[in-house]
Amino acid sequence: MSKEGGGAAMWVAGAGVAAVMMPFVLFIGVSGGEADAGVVGGALNPKHVPPEYLPWVLKAGSLCATITPPVIAAQIEAESAWINYRTSPVGAQGLSQFMPETWAGWGRDDDGNGRIDPFDPGDAIMAQGRYDCALARDVERYKARGIAAGPTLDLALAAYNAGPGAVEKYGGIPPYKETQGYVVAIKSAMAKYTAIADPGGGTVPAGQQMAMPLHGDFPVTSPYGMRVHPVTGVHKLHTGMDFGVPEGRPVLAAKEGTVTFAGWNAAYGNRVIISHGTIGGAQISTTYNHMSALNVATGQQVGVGTVVGLVGSTGYSTGAHLHFEVQQNGQYVNPAPWIGR
Numbered sequence: 164m165s166k167e168g169g170g171a172a173m174w175v176a177g178a179g180v181a182a183v184m185m186p187f188v189l190f191i192g193v194s195g196g197e198a199d200a201g202v203v204g205g206a207l208n209p210k211h212v213p214p215e216y217l218p219w220v221l222k223a224g225s226l227c228a229t230i231t232p233p234v235i236a237a238q239i240e241a242e243s244a245w246i247n248y249r250t251s252p253v254g255a256q257g258l259s260q261f262m263p264e265t266w267a268g269w270g271r272d273d274d275g276n277g278r279i280d281p282f283d284p285g286d287a288i289m290a291q292g293r294y295d296c297a298l299a300r301d302v303e304r305y306k307a308r309g310i311a312a313g314p315t316l317d318l319a320l321a322a323y324n325a326g327p328g329a330v331e332k333y334g335g336i337p338p339y340k341e342t343q344g345y346v347v348a349i350k351s352a353m354a355k356y357t358a359i360a361d362p363g364g365g366t367v368p369a370g371q372q373m374a375m376p377l378h379g380d381f382p383v384t385s386p387y388g389m390r391v392h393p394v395t396g397v398h399k400l401h402t403g404m405d406f407g408v409p410e411g412r413p414v415l416a417a418k419e420g421t422v423t424f425a426g427w428n429a430a431y432g433n434r435v436i437i438s439h440g441t442i443g444g445a446q447i448s449t450t451y452n453h454m455s456a457l458n459v460a461t462g463q464q465v466g467v468g469t470v471v472g473l474v475g476s477t478g479y480s481t482g483a484h485l486h487f488e489v490q491q492n493g494q495y496v497n498p499a500p501w502i503g504r
């Protein structure tokens with residue numbers, strides 16, 4: 164697999180042969196557990212997946228725990244933008260942009276049409292899943308031996324881009340700009356391919372300006388205010404409240420308003436900003452950060468309790484949590500009184 168080089172338009176038509184798609188049962192957007200949990204971390208939002216590729220994305224995303232359907236979909240978007248006929252200037256082929264030498268190791272006749280072909284969507288996507296899962300097992304082994312540290316998915320994506328040897332050598336994501344950019348790009352693209360169960364609705368409790376941005380009561384692991392930075396030792400304003408919440412829990416709009424931003428920020432990861440208009444003479448906004456998935460788009464109107472995304476650990480974050488902020492005329496203020504804490 165390779166990056167598509169930035170060269171001139173050298174795409175050539177591949178063997179445009181229709182793959183035989185096998186019917187299988189779709190299991191999209193299933194959320195398990197109790198009603199308020201809504202944990203759907205690995206479920207696929209099929210909206211942006213071409214329907215003819217959907218069964219293969221689901222199947223390839225079920226081969227191992229780390230490589231979920233949203234991972235497969237985000238990689239295909241990055242590799243080929245879902246265009247199957249591409250051959251890159253360096254010779255990478257098909258939806259998953261396999262190089263011939265890599266294809267030789269991972270390609271099989273998954274669609275049963277008698278050919279092992281990187282331009283057969285089924286063959287390509289399943290080979291991608293097998294290769295990803297092998298890389299995930301490689302980095303799990305490094306972690307078990309103390310050679311590398313970090314989330315398995317991040318390390319597997321780095322291994323996909325730079326090779327597992329580079330992850331082993333550096334004990335984590337290698338310090339290559341391209342590789343670091345690749346990990347961020349995939350985790351950012353995963354947000355739109357992740358399904359979210361949205362029961363919707365909610366109310367602001369009496370006597371409060373805003374509702375809790377989460378279902379249930381989670382511990383505040385770091386309050387708003389000045390704190391000593393754990394690495395630099397410097398006093399710095401912590402601009403929001405951190406709630407310790409497991410990955411995949413729904414993040415809720417604290418108040419009705421308009422989404423003014425929903426996307427990627429290097430520091431905040433997947434982030435949503437909601438404007439609530441003027442309250443008490445001041446312009447009020449809330450922000451929701453480090454999410455693993457986004458469920459709203461810029462410009463969208465939301466109500467109290469609308470699911471804006473899922474808890475995650477994207478951006479500058481060392482573990483799953485929700486960093487929740489309130490802005491008053493553009494200045495960060497303590498969210499606690501706003502949510503009755």
Ligand SMILES: [Zn+2]
Pocket residue numbers: 385401403404405485486487
């Ligand atoms: Zn925080």
